[in-house]
Amino acid sequence: ANGGGGGRSGSIVAPPLLTQDEDFQKIDVNPPKGTRDFPPEDMRLRNWLFNHFKEVSRLFGYEEVDFPVLETEALFLRKAGEEIRDQLYCFEDRGNRRVALRPELTPSLARLVIQKGKSVSLPLKWFAVGQCWRYERMTRGRRREHYQWNMDIIGVPQVTAEAELISSIVTFFKRIGITASDVGFKVSSRKVLQELLTKYGVTEDMFGRVCIIIDKIEKIPIDEIKKELGFTGISEDAIEQLLQVLSVKSLDDLEDILGGAGEAIADLKQLFSLAEKFGYSEWIQFDASVVRGLAYYTGIVFEGFDRKGKLRAICGGGRYDRLLSTYGGDDIPACGFGFGDAVIVELLKEKDLLPELGQEVENIVCALDKDLQGAAATVATALRDKGQTVDLVLESKPLKWVFKRAARVNARRLVLVGKTEWEDGSVSVKVLSSGEQFQVKLSDLE
Numbered sequence: 071a072n073g074g075g076g077g078r079s080g081s082i083v084a085p086p087l088l089t090q091d092e093d094f095q096k097i098d099v100n101p102p103k104g105t106r107d108f109p110p111e112d113m114r115l116r117n118w119l120f121n122h123f124k125e126v127s128r129l130f131g132y133e134e135v136d137f138p139v140l141e142t143e144a145l146f147l148r149k150a151g152e153e154i155r156d157q158l159y160c161f162e163d164r165g166n167r168r169v170a171l172r173p174e175l176t177p178s179l180a181r182l183v184i185q186k187g188k189s190v191s192l193p194l195k196w197f198a199v200g201q202c203w204r205y206e207r208m209t210r211g212r213r214r215e216h217y218q219w220n221m222d223i224i225g226v227p228q229v230t231a232e233a234e235l236i237s238s239i240v241t242f243f244k245r246i247g248i249t250a251s252d253v254g255f256k257v258s259s260r261k262v263l264q265e266l267l268t269k270y271g272v273t274e275d276m277f278g279r280v281c282i283i284i285d286k287i288e289k290i291p292i293d294e295i296k297k298e299l300g301f302t303g304i305s306e307d308a309i310e311q312l313l314q315v316l317s318v319k320s321l322d323d324l325e326d327i328l329g330g331a332g333e334a335i336a337d338l339k340q341l342f343s344l345a346e347k348f349g350y351s352e353w354i355q356f357d358a359s360v361v362r363g364l365a366y367y368t369g370i371v372f373e374g375f376d377r378k379g380k381l382r383a384i385c386g387g388g389r390y391d392r393l394l395s396t397y398g399g400d401d402i403p404a405c406g407f408g409f410g411d412a413v414i415v416e417l418l419k420e421k422d423l424l425p426e427l428g429q430e431v432e433n434i435v436c437a438l439d440k441d442l443q444g445a446a447a448t449v450a451t452a453l454r455d456k457g458q459t460v461d462l463v464l465e466s467k468p469l470k471w472v473f474k475r476a477a478r479v480n481a482r483r484l485v486l487v488g489k490t491e492w493e494d495g496s497v498s499v500k501v502l503s504s505g506e507q508f509q510v511k512l513s514d515l516e
């Protein structure tokens with residue numbers, strides 16, 4: 071509809087002759103490269119997934135928030151060499167402002183917390199499900215957008231916060247039929263790296279960069295890793311020692327190397343003990359090689375992985391105690407996770423756990439001849455006012471067509487408005503599963 075613009079009212083203006091060929095050119099009906107449409111069937115799966123995200127978040131007492139998909143570019147301009155930065159979907163808008171489509175939600179959340187400042191009482195427990203963007207050469211044929219579920223706790227320095235976040239993801243997995251034998255969480259702390267780098271005399275400002283390099287440890291050859299670490303000023307033998315520590319497989323072995331005095335060990339011990347109390351011990355394991363690819367993590371980091379090792383990380387998160395202060399906010403501790411909508415669907419397919427979601431409608435209402443179309447509208451409204459879902463047949467159609475549509479929309483029953491019945495305020499109802507058919511007064515229809 072073109073709104074009031076071209077209605078029947080006013081003088082009829084002959085439309086301009088469609089002379090230029092661009093008026094005829096067929097547009098490309100596909101969505102832009104790397105993006106998806108959500109036709110009904112895909113939208114049903116997406117809603118099913120997002121409803122689980124949101125129900126778990128509410129189960130944990132979190133409040134939903136959202137932010138613009140468009141942010142100032144500066145919010146994402148970290149200099150640690152992150153992939154998310156190289157692929158920023160940024161541009162200059164018509165006001166010559168540098169802007170970007172958000173590649174993640176955490177910076178926006180930090181911005182909003184700072185904006186709210188003293189007017190919000192800590193701790194904050196917020197969640198969001200939002201579309202995030204990246205711009206990479208389509209050579210890789212990868213998607214340029216995905217939806218991310220985030221949960222964040224702002225203002226809690228203790229690892230009870232991280233322990234609760236992992237519990238919420240475990241709760242989500244259990245709700246959709248994923249078990250501890252399907253997936254696990256690799257858990258570590260960046261304080262391990264921090265304590266080592268301090269020992270090797272590496273300065274704080276190098277910390278983020280070193281983490282990003284190490285996060286690539288399984289993605290690029292080890293010699294490349296060593297070379298890149300060399301550029302940050304770490305000595306050769308310090309690099310060897312560092313890589314040694316990252317292959318440590320138990321907290322006890324780590325303690326032998328770091329000594330028991332550091333925060334890293336204390337945090338991790340407490341997290342594993344809390345995991346026991348939350349009841350998800352069998353879901354988590356210590357893995358010193360987990361650093362995650364975001365520069366702002368400062369403490370515990372974790373990532374969900376499929377135990378078959380066929381898929382990329384399912385989700386990931388950790389503590390980011392410095393992020394708010396880097397944006398000029400107060401020194402407020404924070405932690406959170408991101409959970410993308412792509413890998414989880416691949417996992418559900420693998421495990422044959424995809425739900426079967428068909429369209430459902432309770433009633434199809436149909437007038438048996440065209441001068442009963444108004445009556446059919448009245449019947450549809452009566453049912454809708456009682457909260458019943460109704461697919462109203464809007465044109466006069468042969469009954470054969472109506473039965474076909476009833477099957478397609480998976481209607482539970484057919485409500486037929488016929489001349490004789492309507493004269494005494496009745497309609498005829500056919501329950502499609504049993505074939506049972508009966509007359510009923512409109513007022514008694516429920």
Ligand SMILES: CC(=O)Nc1cnc2ccccc2c1
Pocket residue numbers: 173174202203204213214215216410412413
């Ligand atoms: C598997 C997948 O689609 N990943 C994906 C897709 N789009 C993104 C967009 C922004 C940031 C990360 C992204 C990650």
